Amino acid sequence: QKEVEQDPGPLSVPEGAIVSLNCTYSNSAFQYFMWYRQYSRKGPELLMYTYSSGNKEDGRFTAQVDKSSKYISLFIRDSQPSDSATYLCAMRENGQNFVFGPGTRLSVLP
């Protein structure tokens, strides 16, 4: 079992849809959770970060962490064509390096 798993996609949705992107993990020591957006041929851009369990909202984006289920989600409301990208989850335990999921490719169709 991989340490971090992520739905590979690709995922296609119409403009305005709510998108749910998910990651599961096996290491219960992970405490810091991040979501990155990566446009084609560009470096990943940090979107959201959360510590431990709970929700965090930033504009159209909401990050959710459920440590009891070892499950994190990123919700995108009112999705736009500009949201079309690959989304990477990442996590780490205290003092250790980051572990990344393989990414989910999202296409938002106008």
Next chain:
Amino acid sequence: SQTIHQWPATLVQPVGSPLSLECTVEGTSNPNLYWYRQAAGRGLQLLFYSVGIGQISSEVPQNLSASRPQDRQFILSSKKLLLSDSGFYLCAQAKAGYEQYFGPGTRLTVT
């Protein structure tokens, strides 16, 4: 705010040739620095990380090496490239070890 520069942006090199990729960071001091490789359609593979000048940790044994000659400079090198070294190389920094920020990347094609 911090900025990460990488060059070159793209590179095509023949098998067996040497490699030098450079990463510099602005707007922060004493950051943790990282080199990742991303193969097409795959996740990020951590290659090296550094917590300070001259301090390099290798995550994956291979024909690549890294050096940190200055606080905000991180270099990835190889003496002889292999076909399997092709990929998208990303430099990243994490000041507090919590939020990690990436540079624009170098796309390497080994022919």
